[in-house]
Amino acid sequence: MLTELVLAPSDPLTYAPALVPDEKEISQRTLAVHGGEPRTYPYDALVAPITQTATYSFADTAELIAYFEGRKDREEYGRYGNPSVRLVEEKLAALEDTEDAAAFASGMAAMTSTILALVKSGSHVILFADCYRRTRQFVTTFLDRFGVSNTLIPPADVGALRAAIRPETRLVIAEAPTNPYQTVPDLEQLAEICRAKKVKTLIDSTFATPVNFRPANFGIDIVVHSATKYLAGHNDVLGGVVAGKAGIVSLVRDLRSVFGACLDPHAAYLVHRGIKTLALRVEQQNASAQALAQRLEQHPRVRRVWYPGLPSHPNHETAKRLMTGFGGVVTFEVDADLDGTSRVVDACRIPRIAPSLGGVESLIEQPALMSYFELSTEEREAIGIRNNLIRYAVGIEDTGELIADLVAALDRTA
Numbered sequence: 001m002l003t004e005l006v007l008a009p010s011d012p013l014t015y016a017p018a019l020v021p022d023e024k025e026i027s028q029r030t031l032a033v034h035g036g037e038p039r040t041y042p043y044d045a046l047v048a049p050i051t052q053t054a055t056y057s058f059a060d061t062a063e064l065i066a067y068f069e070g071r072k073d074r075e076e077y078g079r080y081g082n083p084s085v086r087l088v089e090e091k092l093a094a095l096e097d098t099e100d101a102a103a104f105a106s107g108m109a110a111m112t113s114t115i116l117a118l119v120k121s122g123s124h125v126i127l128f129a130d131c132y133r134r135t136r137q138f139v140t141t142f143l144d145r146f147g148v149s150n151t152l153i154p155p156a157d158v159g160a161l162r163a164a165i166r167p168e169t170r171l172v173i174a175e176a177p178t179n180p181y182q183t184v185p186d187l188e189q190l191a192e193i194c195r196a197k198k199v200k201t202l203i204d205s206t207f208a209t210p211v212n213f214r215p216a217n218f219g220i221d222i223v224v225h226s227a228t229k230y231l232a233g234h235n236d237v238l239g240g241v242v243a244g245k246a247g248i249v250s251l252v253r254d255l256r257s258v259f260g261a262c263l264d265p266h267a268a269y270l271v272h273r274g275i276k277t278l279a280l281r282v283e284q285q286n287a288s289a290q291a292l293a294q295r296l297e298q299h300p301r302v303r304r305v306w307y308p309g310l311p312s313h314p315n316h317e318t319a320k321r322l323m324t325g326f327g328g329v330v331t332f333e334v335d336a337d338l339d340g341t342s343r344v345v346d347a348c349r350i351p352r353i354a355p356s357l358g359g360v361e362s363l364i365e366q367p368a369l370m371s372y373f374e375l376s377t378e379e380r381e382a383i384g385i386r387n388n389l390i391r392y393a394v395g396i397e398d399t400g401e402l403i404a405d406l407v408a409a410l411d412r413t414a
């Protein structure tokens with residue numbers, strides 16, 4: 001079956017997918033490499049070309065008319081579509097097991113365009129309080145100005161969701177796992193509650209990746225990714241993707257044509273190439289993070305570890321049921337104050353100090369200083385960001401060496 005599909009002929013000019021995801025036996029590893037790609041490209045190139053063009057020419061007026069009458073499927077102008085971008089979309093749709101996907105210039109461009117495509121003045125949006133900070137800012141301060149109201153519900157509290165739904169609720173936004181405490185709400189239950197009330201569900205699945213979790217298979221309507229993180233995976237490009245049913249993706253794509261936050265063809269090439277190794281990288285990152293989390297739990301200077309792969313995590317059972325891997329981010333609290341915690345960060349020799357995650361390089365940061373610098377200790381405590389918190393986003397370096405480096409940093413600064 002797999003051989004048949006891989007060898008299926010396809011038209012290189014329309015970039016028809018050769019591998020379709022509804023064949024359940026095809027693994028994410030194989031889909032990452034071949035999913036959504038034609039068997040050949042122009043000039044028999046094995047690898048997808050970068051179609052670097054701002055616009056597209058028509059052979060004659062008859063072709064132009066045929067295109068506008070819908071009799072001819074082709075590109076028209078760069079803001080409306082590009083074959084290099086289309087390849088990213090096809091691959092993501094294959095990996096997420098959705099009908100379609102649309103790519104954007106960044107994760108936030110994908111998120112804001114999607115939300116705007118689904119709400120109007122008078123709508124109500126529900127989101128979990130621990131969702132990505134800029135998403136929360138967009139909904140609570142920006143959308144609020146345009147008459148779209150919102151309710152923030154406590155992290156992972158699906159019961160609170162039931163109570164928060166109103167007749168005008170259009171959209172529920174969730175993430176799994178979240179930052180920095182790695183909460184995993186019961187998204188299957190969430191999807192069920194929302195479907196009964198005809199409310200759309202949007203999951204920011206950046207931390208999980210389609211290797212660990214495919215929200216569409218649990219009844220979630222829309223999946224958004226910051227492709228900047230695991231999908232592209234090399235800390236060298238910004239991008240975003242929205243995946244879901246064709247009708248919703250089409251609405252979002254229409255809005256992209258208006259807002260113009262398109263993924264550049266060169267960036268699309270980097271994202272597309274990055275995704276080819278997604279499964280290998282994420283499997284390695286899952287394994288390293290699990291081992292690092294377990295080792296940290298044994299360390300006398302570590303007060304608490306937050307990783308959904310640990311039985312000590314409050315959402316461990318939910319994560320086990322929904323996900324096939326627990327991700328590459330480990331959050332932990334050191335037995336130290338703000339400065340003592342900074343000393344641990346500074347003493348690490350392998351991870352680099354930087355925001356972001358999901359790339360081949362391990363990154364380390366103190367949320368109190370990186371994302372919440374402008375707040376006082378008291379204000380941080382109020383939203384659950386402690387001064388002694390460290391977020392470690394593992395890369396693909398050797399697991400044993402990453403652990404030894406962090407343990408040495410903890411020991412040296414004791």
Ligand SMILES: *Cc1c(COP(=O)(O)O)cnc(C)c1O
Binds near residue numbers: 132225229
């Ligand atoms: C980074 C990130 C975003 C934003 O993505 P950009 O590509 O930086 O715009 C959104 N959600 C999550 C969970 C992220 O980690």
